[in-house]
Each structure stands twice: as C-alpha cells, then as structure tokens.
Amino acid sequence: MMDSIKLHYDVPGDDFTRAGAASGDVKRNLKTLGISPSVIRNVSIAMYEGEINMVIHAGGGVIDVEITENEIIMTLADKGPGIENIELAMREGYSTAPDNIRSLGFGAGMGLPNIKKYTDEFSIDTKVGEGTTLNLKVYIQ
Amino acid sequence: MKIKDIVEILGAEVICCEDLLDTDVERAFGSDMMSEVLAFVNEQSVLLTGLVNPQVIRTAEMIDMPCIIFVRGKRPDLKMIEMAEDRDMVILCSELSMFTACGKLYAEGLRGGMSE
Ligand SMILES: Nc1ncnc2c1ncn2[C@@H]1O[C@H](COP(=O)(O)OP(=O)(O)OP(=O)(O)O)[C@@H](O)[C@H]1O
Ligand SMILES: [Mg+2]
Numbered sequence: 001m002m003d004s005i006k007l008h009y010d011v012p013g014d015d016f017t018r019a020g021a022a023s024g025d026v027k028r029n030l031k032t033l034g035i036s037p038s039v040i041r042n043v044s045i046a047m048y049e050g051e052i053n054m055v056i057h058a059g060g061g062v063i064d065v066e067i068t069e070n071e072i073i074m075t076l077a078d079k080g081p082g083i084e085n086i087e088l089a090m091r092e093g094y095s096t097a098p099d100n101i102r103s104l105g106f107g108a109g110m111g112l113p114n115i116k117k118y119t120d121e122f123s124i125d126t127k128v129g130e131g132t133t134l135n136l137k138v139y140i141q
Numbered sequence: 142m143k144i145k146d147i148v149e150i151l152g153a154e155v156i157c158c159e160d161l162l163d164t165d166v167e168r169a170f171g172s173d174m175m176s177e178v179l180a181f182v183n184e185q186s187v188l189l190t191g192l193v194n195p196q197v198i199r200t201a202e203m204i205d206m207p208c209i210i211f212v213r214g215k216r217p218d219l220k221m222i223e224m225a226e227d228r229d230m231v232i233l234c235s236e237l238s239m240f241t242a243c244g245k246l247y248a249e250g251l252r253g254g255m256s257e
Contacts, residue, residue, distance in 0.1 A: 017220075020199035027203065037184075037205075044203040045179050052175075052196070105192040105200075110176035117180070 005029070005067040011051055013060025016104065022063050023048040033067065035140060042118040042138045043072050049111040050076040050134050056101050057081070058132060071120075074136040082128040090116065142166055142251055144208050144231050147187065150249050151242055153210065156232040157222050164207045164231070170254030171212075171243050175200040182206075186254035189242055191215055198224045210235060212242045 007029065009022035023044055030040045047063070054061040058080020066073040083089045090112050097107025116122045121137035145162035148155060155162070170182045171189035178188060178200055187208045188201055193215045201209050208231040211217060216234055217225070225232050235242050 017195045020196060020203075024199065024202055041184070041204060048199065048203045049176065049179065104194055105173060105175040105190075105196055108174040108176045110174075110180045114176060114180050 004069075005033075007065040007067075009063040009065075011054050011060045011063060013055055013058070016055060019052050019055040020048055023051050026065050030067070030072070035067075035072075039072070039138060039140055043074070046115045046118045046136055046138065047074055047076070049115050050074070050136070052106060053111050054078050054080070056097060056104075056106055061131075070140055072138045072140065074138075075133065076136070077131065077133040079131040082130055082132055083124065083126040084128055086124055086126065142249065144187075144233075146249070147208070147210065147246065147251075148233060150245050151210070151233070151235045151237060153233040153235040156217065156234055157226050158229060158231040161207065161229060161231050166207060167252065168254040169243070169246055169251050171239050179203065181255045183254050187251070189239060189246075191239055193217055193221070195221055195224060197221070198228065198230065201230060202228050207231060208233065210242065212237055212239045 011022055027044045058078035061078030064075045088094050092113045093109040095107045095109035101107045119136045120139045123135045126132040144164050166187050168183055168186040170178055170186050172178050173190055173192040175196055182204055184205055186206055188206050189210045189212055190197055191213045198221055210233045212235050214236045
C-alpha cells in the first residue's frame with residue numbers, strides 16, 4: 001500500500017516565463033513513481049492548462065496535488081476575477097484573452113475543454129470578484 | 142524518419158541535443174497556439190512553430206515531444222536552449238516558412254500529428 005503523496009505549489013502571477021514549472025515538477029514526480037505514461041500525460045496537460053489560466057487570467061494562485069494509489073487529485077485555486085459564464089467559458093474557441101496573450105501562443109479558447117477532455121472528474125467553483133477553483137481527478141488504471 | 146533526416150530535408154540548423162538526432166519520429170504538428178497543440182497532438186510528434194517563448198518548451202515537455210522546429214528564421218534564447226537541453230529535446234531552426242517546411246516534410250513521408 002502506497003501512502004498518499006501531497007505536493008503544494010505557489011504559482012506567481014507576474015512571471016509568464018515560469019508558468020508551467022509546477023506542472024513540470026508534478027510530471028517528474030509521477031515518472032519517478034512509475035505511473036503509466038498515458039496517466040502522466042493526462043495529468044500534465046490538464047494541470048498545465050490550469051496553471052497557465054491561473055497566470056494569464058487570474059494573477060496566479062495555488063495548486064495542491066495528491067497522489068493516492070488509485071487517483072491523482074489536483075486542486076487549482078485562484079483569487080482572480082472569477083468566470084461569469086461557465087458554459088460559455090467551456091466552449092471550444094471561446095476566449096477573453098487579449099492580443100498580447102495571443103501573441104504568446106495562448107487564447108485559442110481550448111484550455112478548459114482540454115482540461116475536461118484529459119481528466120476523469122472535473123468541476124469548477126467560481127464566483128465573480130472572488131476567484132476560481134478547479135477540482136480535477138485522473139484515475140490510475 | 143529520423144530527426145537527422147529532418148535536418149537534411151529542411152536544411153535546418155541544429156541548436157541543441159545533437160546526440161539525439163537518431164531518434165525516430167513519424168508525425169508532426171504545426172501551430173503557433175499552444176492549447177491547440179495540447180488538444181490535438183499524438184505522442185512522439187515533432188512540433189513546428191513560429192512562436193518563440195519558454196512555453197513552447199513546456200508545452201512540448203508535457204506531451205513528450207522529442208523535437209521542436211522553429212520556422213521563419215525564429216531563434217530561441219539561451220534560457221530556452223538550456224530548458225530544452227535539460228529535457229533532452231532537440232531544437233532545430235529553419236529559415237523556411239511554416240507552409241514550406243510542413244510541405245517538404247509531408248512530401249518526404251512525415252504525417253500529421255492529429256488523428257486523421
Ligand atoms: N482561472 C480563471 N480565472 C478567470 N477566468 C478564467 C480562468 N480560467 C479561464 N477563464 C476564462 O475562461 C475563458 C476560457 O478559458 P480557456 O482556458 O478555455 O481559454 P483561454 O485560456 O482563453 O485560451 P487557451 O487556453 O486556448 O490558451 C478564458 O478566456 C477566460 O475568460
Ligand atoms: Mg486557457
């Protein structure tokens with residue numbers, strides 16, 4: 001029986017070049033644990049999209065990851081502007097990213113749909129003016 | 142196809158990880174939007190892009206891409222090269238446009254990285 005492993009990351013909101021560092025670290029941890037490549041890939045993509053969103057839309061935040069025997073649980077919480085219309089935000093191609101973000105390679109409106117696609121459980125808690133929390137789970141088969 | 146074949150077909154410059162030029166690659170994906178790459182790409186694809194910033198390396202890292210080709214004469218900075226070296230990722234630079242680079246690779250047998 002493996003004890004659960006907990007990882008915590010502060011994601012700075014002012015450093016776009018460092019965005020993704022937390023996801024890279026989780027990826028390396030999962031590799032060391034011998035988790036299957038397809039699970040690692042799903043976790044990496046989902047968490048990376050969430051981490052980028054945190055930086056470009058919400059001024060940073062915190063990420064907690066728990067690795068248990070059966071699943072990987074990710075909680076991404078920010079105190080950004082929140083999402084007014086989740087249904088719209090989930091739509092492929094919908095983005096409020098300004099041109100300067102687009103010129104950095106983001107703002108295709110694919111992030112949230114990607115996160116949903118690559119996770120087994122997905123929920124968003126958000127309140128305008130207060131922030132957004134993503135609760136994600138990927139099962140380890 | 143091996144990465145070294147790509148070097149030849151594109152007349153590309155090898156920027157780092159020369160020791161990995163014998164790596165086999167079968168697929169490629171060209172885009173300047175990173176979420177698109179993450180949405181559609183299969184593993185072991187090569188990425189062609191005209192976007193130059195550290196998130197290109199991170200995106201490739203998340204899906205284990207063995208090689209990034211910067212087109213349109215774009216060049217990575219030292220920090221990006223270091224990141225790629227740490228991750229065993231070959232970086233190539235080509236003067237060709239995205240269209241021409243993709244076309245030449247397709248003509249030589251490389252196929253799309255999207256399930257199609
Ligand atoms: N953490 C967040 N805080 C506030 N708004 C968010 C957050 N995450 C997403 N959004 C909103 O939801 C929209 C859709 O997000 P999504 O990640 O799908 O696309 P994007 O980030 O704009 O572009 P891409 O992910 O393709 O680079 C965003 O444009 C933004 O308006
Ligand atoms: Mg996004």
